[in-house]
Amino acid sequence: MLDIAEELHRWVEQGRDFAVATVVAVGGSAPRLPGAALAVDSEGTAIGSVSGGCVEGAVYDLCRQALEDGETVLERFGYSDEDAFAVGLTCGGVIDILVTPVRGGILPAAVGAAAGGEAAALARITEGPAGLMGRALLVHPDGSYEGGLGGHPELDRTAAGEARAMLDAGRTGTVTIGEDGSRCGQPLTLLVESSVPAPRMIVFGAIDFAAALVRVGKFLGYRVTVCDARPVFATPARFPEADEVVVEWPHEYLARTDVDARTALCVLTHDAKFDVPLLELALKLPVAYIGAMGSRRTHEDRNKRLREVGVTELELARLRSPIGLDLGARTPEETALSIGAEIVAARRGGSGVSLTGAHTPIHHDGPDAPAGRIGSVA
Numbered sequence: 001m002l003d004i005a006e007e008l009h010r011w012v013e014q015g016r017d018f019a020v021a022t023v024v025a026v027g028g029s030a031p032r033l034p035g036a037a038l039a040v041d042s043e044g045t046a047i048g049s050v051s052g053g054c055v056e057g058a059v060y061d062l063c064r065q066a067l068e069d070g071e072t073v074l075e076r077f078g079y080s081d082e083d084a085f086a087v088g089l090t091c092g093g094v095i096d097i098l099v100t101p102v103r104g105g106i107l108p109a110a111v112g113a114a115a116g117g118e119a120a121a122l123a124r125i126t127e128g129p130a131g132l133m134g135r136a137l138l139v140h141p142d143g144s145y146e147g148g149l150g151g152h153p154e155l156d157r158t159a160a161g162e163a164r165a166m167l168d169a170g171r172t173g174t175v176t177i178g179e180d181g182s183r184c185g186q187p188l189t190l191l192v193e194s195s196v197p198a199p200r201m202i203v204f205g206a207i208d209f210a211a212a213l214v215r216v217g218k219f220l221g222y223r224v225t226v227c228d229a230r231p232v233f234a235t236p237a238r239f240p241e242a243d244e245v246v247v248e249w250p251h252e253y254l255a256r257t258d259v260d261a262r263t264a265l266c267v268l269t270h271d272a273k274f275d276v277p278l279l280e281l282a283l284k285l286p287v288a289y290i291g292a293m294g295s296r297r298t299h300e301d302r303n304k305r306l307r308e309v310g311v312t313e314l315e316l317a318r319l320r321s322p323i324g325l326d327l328g329a330r331t332p333e334e335t336a337l338s339i340g341a342e343i344v345a346a347r348r349g350g351s352g353v354s355l356t357g358a359h360t361p362i363h364h365d366g367p368d369a370p371a372g373r374i375g376s377v378a
Helices: 004-015 056-069 109-117 153-168 207-221 250-256 270-284 296-308 332-348
Strands: 018-027 039-043 046-048 072-075 093-100 118-128 134-138 145-148 173-179 189-195 200-204 223-228 245-248 264-267 289-292
Touching: 004 018, 004 039, 004 046, 004 109, 004 189, 018 118, 018 189, 046 056, 056 072, 056 145, 093 109, 093 118, 109 118, 109 134, 109 223, 109 289, 118 153, 134 153, 134 264, 134 332, 153 173, 153 189, 153 200, 207 223, 207 264, 250 270, 264 270, 270 289, 270 296, 289 332
Parallel strands: 200 223, 200 264, 223 245, 264 289
Antiparallel strands: 018 039, 018 093, 039 046, 072 093, 118 134, 118 189, 134 145, 173 189
16 A cells, blocks of 8 residues: 555545555465555545556455445455456466555554655554454554554554564565464464665766666666766766765765665776775675676676675675676666666566566565565665
8 A cells, every 4th residue: 555655645635535455465476566556536536556457447346335335345356267358367366455445544644654755564454353354553663653453452562563573674565473462363464564765776987877877776766876986977967867966985985875785786987996995895785786887807807806805705796797687788778777677686586588488487576575665676
């Protein structure tokens, strides 16, 4: 639900009644992951998507019904080829969808937090006793929470602890706990949706390839910083789409800025005096992706220099160099596309090979894959 938080927050501010259908579980080659949502207001306006089009019409009707009767329902959609007009997923997957009318309660607060860029996790019961279905907690980074799941007094505390752990990792997915808050007793399944600030992409080297990569990074949902020690090149006018342009030696900036396990570092300087001190530091940081531009000759020379300053073979193995996938790219835009594709493949566990003729899954990551802001990539 938090993947469409900004639009839903506008509805909340306008006082609209609406219902939200959220993907809570998937199986097989399902088109959307848990957390994907479709919302319908009392006037019939719809936003979002739960299946890329396969079952949107049926889910739309479920939302309209939920607005009328005020009931929360869980519906499963699978694949059927027995009837050409039957509602189902053409991909052959299975999705469970929780449909909830939103009229006050904790859901508007969760939407407001996500729309405001706050880190927060929404935990909702998706499997369990009928009387608890759809009950929700809004969990903050400090472990405090709002709302309640009902049932045993320990249930809220246990659920909040599970949700906080997933929020710390920026993950969305399901967790199972006992109805009494322990690992025993009748099980409850919670969908935990984490909303966190956009992941960072830091592009080192204010060159024309960097300008193209900024655009790709923004398209993929990153907050993009361009850093270069040369003030004549590192200007906002040259990188109008960047969130930040920094004039500073790259390794000094990296040493003082905040990075995390979702951060992508793209080194485009291909100049040893910048690259070596920068990569010496970068390869020790717990970031998601480190790539460096340069020819294979530059790559070999750079690795030699990095070994000389004490970088280990294990650390060097983290470096994607030459940067990007083999697309035969020539232009800055094509090169930026190849870098963006490699970042996505690294995050999702993809091979980067053509799907034509391959026998690997189309979707490699499960519902608990690391994410940035719901609906974006890291």
